Amino acid sequence: MNLSERDQQYNWHPYTQHKTAQPHIAIAKGEGALLWDENGKEYIDAIASWWVNPYGHSNRFIADAIYKQLTTLEHVLFGGFTHEPAVQVAEKLIPMLPDNQKKLFYSDNGSTAVEIALKVALQFFYNKGERRTKIIAFENAFHGDTFAAMAASGISFFTEAFKGSLIEVVRIPVPTNGHEKASYAALEQLVKTEEFACFIFEPLVQGAAGMVMYEATELDKLMALCQKHQVFTIADEVMTGFGKTGMNFACGYLTEQPDMMCLSKALTGGTIPMAITSFTQELFDGFYDDDVNKALFHGHTFTANPTGCAAALASMQLLESDAMQQNIQRVNAKHLVFQQKIQKHPRVATTRVLGVIFALEIKTDGAESYYGSFRNKLYAFFIDKGVILRPIGNIVYVLPPYSISDTQLEKIYQIIEEALTEC
Numbered sequence: 266m267n268l269s270e271r272d273q274q275y276n277w278h279p280y281t282q283h284k285t286a287q288p289h290i291a292i293a294k295g296e297g298a299l300l301w302d303e304n305g306k307e308y309i310d311a312i313a314s315w316w317v318n319p320y321g322h323s324n325r326f327i328a329d330a331i332y333k334q335l336t337t338l339e340h341v342l343f344g345g346f347t348h349e350p351a352v353q354v355a356e357k358l359i360p361m362l363p364d365n366q367k368k369l370f371y372s373d374n375g376s377t378a379v380e381i382a383l384k385v386a387l388q389f390f391y392n393k394g395e396r397r398t399k400i401i402a403f404e405n406a407f408h409g410d411t412f413a414a415m416a417a418s419g420i421s422f423f424t425e426a427f428k429g430s431l432i433e434v435v436r437i438p439v440p441t442n443g444h445e446k447a448s449y450a451a452l453e454q455l456v457k458t459e460e461f462a463c464f465i466f467e468p469l470v471q472g473a474a475g476m477v478m479y480e481a482t483e484l485d486k487l488m489a490l491c492q493k494h495q496v497f498t499i500a501d502e503v504m505t506g507f508g509k510t511g512m513n514f515a516c517g518y519l520t521e522q523p524d525m526m527c528l529s530k531a532l533t534g535g536t537i538p539m540a541i542t543s544f545t546q547e548l549f550d551g552f553y554d555d556d557v558n559k560a561l562f563h564g565h566t567f568t569a570n571p572t573g574c575a576a577a578l579a580s581m582q583l584l585e586s587d588a589m590q591q592n593i594q595r596v597n598a599k600h601l602v603f604q605q606k607i608q609k610h611p612r613v614a615t616t617r618v619l620g621v622i623f624a625l626e627i628k629t630d631g632a633e634s635y636y637g638s639f640r641n642k643l644y645a646f647f648i649d650k651g652v653i654l655r656p657i658g659n660i661v662y663v664l665p666p667y668s669i670s671d672t673q674l675e676k677i678y679q680i681i682e683e684a685l686t687e688c
């Protein structure tokens with residue numbers, strides 16, 4: 266049996282209908298933007314393995330930092346104890362965040378980062394004896410798959426089966442072109458009721474919705490409205506964080522500052538699962554009391570795992586290096602040139618670019634479902650050609666490791682162009 270067949274015996278894969286799915290491709294090795302399967306076939310990882318890997322696969326600099334930490338202190342509980350890597354991550358990250366972000370809480374993945382933000386918003390008001398028990402989110406948002414994060418998510422594909430068991434979320438339209446007024450008006454109605462604890466959003470780019478983009482000025486207006494009515498704002502930068510939009514964080518484009526931020530995915534350069542939720546002093550102070558019941562009773566066994574922290578530190582050093590900043594600019598410039606060319610193609614409906622993110626919507630006859638047949642055809646075409654792209658419905662997006670070469674980028678563009686005529 267090959268690896269793929271051995272896998273099939275036991276493993277249950279994410280977002281997969283095993284009855285109809287193709288066998289899973291067994292990847293044996295990765296380097297830079299490339300992956301090789303067990304038969305030696307080469308693939309370009311054009312989506313940075315679900316947006317986690319900005320600095321390339323099997324990165325030596327991060328690997329060395331991890332090894333050093335593993336042989337110094339691999340793990341210690343964070344309840345009652347602390348350690349150098351956690352303190353250093355905070356000292357490095359806090360100055361990169363908006364000025365009002367003062368405290369960090371560590372967890373393991375994007376969904377838990379969101380859970381923590383939502384729990385903090387809800388308990389903040391509970392601690393004060395105020396009843397604010399609902400939350401506001403965008404239509405088609407994606408915030409993760411655990412219960413509260415799933416409730417905040419608006420893509421029915423992921424949440425339909427659990428409708429009756431979720432916390433109460435009210436959705437507003439995304440302020441994309443033409444929907445700015447509707448979005449603002451909907452939010453204004455809600456914040457006035459004083460029933461809402463927070464507004465959670467993916468700043469500037471809704472990743473899982475298909476790299477849907479909207480303007481910073483519109484988000485600023487929504488955030489200002491929340492501030493006025495004491496509704497906390499949560500910027501879920503799990504996807505956008507650490508350089509994807511061309512800035513370290515999408516919030517860098519804003520004049521308003523969020524009350525909380527959720528970080529994960531690229532935090533450790535795609536090496537070790539870790540997440541951080543950051544907070545203002547005001548939120549922290551809402552739990553700071555002589556009464557133990559007012560504390561945040563939330564934690565995970567691996568909270569602030571030293572090895573994860575060492576990986577995060579090394580990753581942030583790479584992000585700040587001139588070479589990596591130049592890579593981000595280079596990828597962005599290449600995307601813009603390709604956009605100019607491809608948007609004239611008769612099968613292209615729209616294109617959009619922000620930082621290292623490129624997205625293209627293909628014209629289709631009807632609405633294409635998230636994991637529909639057209640999408641599957643595209644996916645299979647790309648895999649066959651040795652490029653890992655996971656279209657969302659009729660939307661094809663590229664979000665490569667920043668260190669990808671020009672030649673590899675050009676191959677991705679070329680295969681996308683071929684798909685437009687062949688699929």
Ligand SMILES: *Cc1c(COP(=O)(O)O)cnc(C)c1O
Pocket residue numbers: 374375376377379407408409410467472473501502503504505529530
């Ligand atoms: C991926 C993602 C999450 C969930 O992160 P996981 O690590 O998969 O739990 C949350 N929010 C956004 C914006 C994401 O892109």
